[in-house]
Amino acid sequence: MAGELSFENPDFLWLAPLALFVAWWWGRRSRPALRFSDVSRFGARPGRRATAARRGGPALRGLACLLLVVACAGPRRPDLVTQLPAKGIALVVALDVSGSMGAEDVVWTPGAPSVSRLEAARRALKLFLAGGAAPDGTAFDPRPGDAVGLVAFAAVPETVCPATLNHSVLFKVADALQPKGGADAGTNIGDSLAEAVIRLDAADQKSRVLILLSDGEHNILKEDVRDAQRPGIDRTLKPREAAQLAANLGVRVYTIDAGGDPPLGAPPDAVAQRFAGRKALKDVAEMTGGKSFQATSGAELLSAYREISLLEKTDDRAPIYRRYFDYYAWCAGAALVLLLSAHALDRTAWRTMT
Structure with a gap:
């Protein structure tokens, strides 16, 4: 036609x-x-x-x-017949790949074997961007006009996929991610937020959004990580410091806490740390005009992405x-x-x- x-x-x-x-x-x-x-x-x-x-x-x-x-x-x-969609939002997903994300305790579909937290995060991200039917039967609309990048982090953040409209490439990169341990053990939320904000600052879209998914709390202190190129200079940011940077640049941050409640019988220090980490993610979202979610199952994770999709709508097809x-x-x-x-x-x- x-x-x-x-x-x-x-x-x-x-x-x-x-x-x-x-x-x-x-x-x-x-x-x-x-x-x-x-x-x-x-x-x-x-x-x-x-x-x-x-x-x-x-x-x-x-x-x-x-x-x-x-x-x-x-x-x-x-x-x-082949109209392009209108220009969407600029989106960067900061995904936790620390060792705890390998825990296979997420019920994706009731009655089916549990999957790892990282695998559940990948599946939810694919439905959010590519669209399709969720396990509960609800449908996600595709978002082909969004330029999406991916930052993976444990102790150190890394931009594993720059912002792209070719979402199939991003999915392949996400599928290759594995939980990290050893020297990379840790959860560096502050620097990960800053890395994602830097990527979004270079985008020319009016709407710039950051989604951070983590199952832990920021546990990398400034004195623990030094800049190899500039010895003696601290480079690790606290989550609230990075959130202030995002707010100054007009970046909305949505946080998803996939860690759940502390286990029964956990030491008081571990309980306090878990709830402090959850509160830090909530503060980050509130400081930037976003929203914070808790998701320990596939249904809760998809519910969080469904609400984000409604809050960050893309325009209909343009001429x-x-x-x-x-x-x-x-x-x-x-x-x-x-x-x-x-x-x-x-x-x-x-x-x-x-």
């Missing part, structure tokens, strides 16, 4: 009168002649061929010139098209055929002697 004809470079159409000048000039040009002492014997011959030769050559060349002008203007029709049906080549080809035809006719059927 194609729309109305338009021109990519319509200013060239101002040259259309040039076709009339070409036709007039070709008709007025001097022709080769043969001298005869007596032309009375030619007087009774019909003049239709001479008339066609006199008028046809200028007409064909003028029409060829007009077609070349139209070809330069770039005639085209939009392909209405921007993925491709056009171009006709400039056809116009140029027709002009060439007309010129060759006029040249051939001048030397055959329209050949005259004056």
Whole structure:
């Protein structure tokens, strides 16, 4: 299905009168002649061929010139079937990949085996962006216009996928993530927020959103991590410090706490730390105009993403098209055929002697 004809470079159409000048000039040009002492014997011959030769050559060349002008203007029709969606939001997902995200304690579908926290986070993110039916039967609308990036973090954040409209690439990167341990053990929420904010600050979309999903609390202190390039200089931010940076740049932060409540019998210090971490995530969201969620099951995780999807709507389809049906080549080809035809006719059927 194609729309109305338009021109990519319509200013060239101002040259259309040039076709009339070409036709007039070709008709007025001097022709080769043969001298005869007596032309009375030619007087009774019909003049239709001479008339066609006199008028046809200028007409064909003028029409060829007009077609070349139209070809330069770039005639085209939009392909209405493949409209692009309107420009969406700029989104960066900061995803916790610390060792605890490997715990297989998330019920994704009732009655099915539990999956790891990281796997549940991946599945929810795919439904949020690509759309589809959730396990409970509710549907997510796809968000193809959102430019999405991914920051993975444990002790140190890393931008594993810059902002892209090719969500399938982002999904492949997310599928390759594995929980980290050893030297990378820890949960650095502050620097992860800052890393994501830096990526969003470079985006040209008006709406910039950050989703942070973590099952723990910020436990990397400033004195624990030093900048390898600048020894002695602290580089770790607290979550509230990073949230203030996001608020100053107009970035809304939505936080999802996937850690759940502390287990029964946990030491008082661990309980206090768990609730302090949850409160820090809530404060981060409130400081930036976002919202905080708690999600320990697939249903709760999808509910959080569903609410974020409603709060951060993208526009409907806009009159921007993925491709056009171009006709400039056809116009140029027709002009060439007309010129060759006029040249051939001048030397055959329209050949005259004056």
